[in-house]
Amino acid sequence: MTPVIICGADLNQPDFDYTMQELANLAEACDMEVKNTVIQKLERPVSASYVGRGKAEEIKTQGKIHDAKILIVNDELTPMQIRNLGDLTDMKIIDRTALILEIFASRARSKEAKLQVQIAQLRISLPRLHTDNDKVKLDQQTGGGGGSFNSRGGGETKLEKDRRVIGKRISILKKELKDIEEKQNVTRKQRDASGLRSVALVGYTNAGKSTTMNGLLRVCGKDDDKQVFEKDMLFATLDTSVRRLHFKDNKDFLISDTVGFVSHLPHQLVQAFKSTLSEAAKADLLVQVIDVSDPNYCDMIKTTETTLKEIGVENIPMIYAFNKADLTEAPYPEILGNQITYSAKDPASIEKIVELIKENIFKDDRIVTFKIPFSEGRYLDELNVRGTVLETTYEEDGTVISANVSPELHSRLSRFEMH
Template sequence: MDLTQTLTPVVTIGLNQHPNRFDYSMTELNNLAEANHMKVVETLVQKLDKPDPATYFGKGKIEELTQVVIDDGVETIVANDELSPSQIRNIEKATKVRIIDRTGLILEIFANRAQSREAKLQVELAKLKYQLPRLHTSASQRLDQQTGTSSGGGFTNRGAGESQYELNRRTLENRITHVNHELKEAAKADQIKRKQRDRSETPTVALVGYTNAGKSTIMNGMINLYSDNDDKQVMVKDMLFATLDTSVRKLALPGHRHFLLSDTVGFVSQLPHQLVQAFKSTLAEAANADLLIQVVDNSDPHREMMIKTTEETLKEIGVDHIPMIIALNKADKMAVTYPTREGDNLVMSATDPASLKALGEMIKEKVFKDYQTRSLLIPFDKGELVSYLNDHANILKTDYRDSGTVITAELNGVDAKRFEKYLLQPNEPQ
């Protein structure tokens, strides 16, 4: 966070309806507020079976909240649940300050962090869908076409008595249609890029998981180990939703095992449905991956809930069928031995080279298991093929004969088929 930026003082509020995860949920809400350049000066909670339909909190708690706002000079209230339009209006009327709910807070963070055109469109779409059901009618907003008494005057293209509410709703719906169209065009461009990558038969691996679990740190560690392009590091910041844009880098494990590694947007509990839907195209890198690496902050006492949140979100976007490695990260903050592996789980630290190498070995096992060992006889006048193999295959042995170069190499499926006619015949000595 930029410490020079003025922090908005806020009070966070929440209803304890689910004791098993309430404390965790409120801690996360405070972290989200901090990520939105807010300073939490107080937290008020109330235990109720269900929210008050008019004011969320009960009457007495609303009075206490109003006093806290006055005493602490609070400018904004942040609620842990999604509020109805009437609850927002009634709380603001009682406290005389702005209130946003959890969904609105996450939308604000996403709007501030989006960098690419596609991410900005996705956030705008989510905000529009969030706003649409929150429009409300008001007698003072009624526009009477016949008398033209509204500030907008008479509009001949509107039906009699059309209200500001109806105009606002139509404006939002038109904008939603327009943004959807732009996103479809952007998605087509992304699909072309992915198809080009698919034709190259380069496997794809996607980092997924909870926000701030260390995905970007792992990405940078893998770039340091398996790429010559250190300038392609991705941004790392100790903050929820530090980045929203998907980054993709081409890496090479030993033996010319090339693969694409992508760092996707992080998840959070109660991630607004509008954002899950809007970010499907951003998460397409995960949907089209050959392997997922779920990064988990193993030092966090709520890690099991984080794993569950991630898996539920992946299921919602239809990405629950892809093979997965679970990287139990931040082991350096714990009294445990690392790196240690148990099945598809790896206890590791993103800042530890040995951990990153162990992760690379697991990627190699999962992604390159179908490589085939072939012995090829390449004629001397096909030197470009020898160069290609040296650049793209794991060469196990090279020999020379009168008829050409004999190369024994590990090939992917596409190259194995491509070089079929150069296969060394069984009766030929190797």
């Protein structure tokens, strides 16, 4: 484990202590050992160096005492602050943004996640490139001359060149990502066409979303459904997984497990992960999984809600799922309105959460009687697949069918409705 010092400017934010605790957890997730925490109370961060000179001296001393060469900072710093604070403390500066990115980079397994992280890292590195006045003569570098398309006059500064190279790399990666996303869009369209309701598990990282998903798959999945990856670490999940849950009453629905949140998730990362997160944006219902055994769970709920807003997920009904109740005194499983206290590891809890989800997503369904002409048989198939058929009789001019249907299916088939 690498020894580090962490530091934060206390601007009197109500959640300051929580964000510092979170920062320590993030550092640990990056294989770092927090040797000391240095805090400075300020009205606003010092624009040139984040903390004042005196504090920087103190940090430098702490670094020497603990043999720590890295300083982790609780906010996103400007390139100038990084440089100056580095000079003043004689330490390598890693801000919150870079730290989170580092964890994402170490966790990314799929091609898509890797590309998303790389794009975010390059975007962040752009403004952080060192200003360097050394002129690099491009034509000298490339052997010069005649046929070069790159006629940039006398040359460009190293900074300009670095920016250009990075810009180009970003576009190449974005193109690769787009190809992957397009393939996924096809699968998504097929899913949409199935007309199944979709539910997304969202929430703070390590709350137990993947464990809940696996519990659901155990109880209502098919045997060949793959379990998702669950582990006691921050950001175990970086890819969205979607599975279908099956029920005897035909009320199947889709469930998706998504990437977890942390406060001040870097903007560039949120941008890069937008498509991964879009599963939540399209859901009919969100299940916010909360680790109720964590003393900071109220802050974690706020963090989740702020992040959802940031990615444009608003006005979707939500169930609050207070998980890990086995680690608390609270009785479980227990439903209260749109809240459930449960444990993702307890099968009885999983049954209850299914009950609550179904109650919510199917609550606007209606029993409607349709008469479908024999020539329109495909609508019968649709009713059988997407609705719950209660009764079927045959008349001379068509099939009379009573079914429990969603508002959407009802309006699509409204011309066949019997009054």
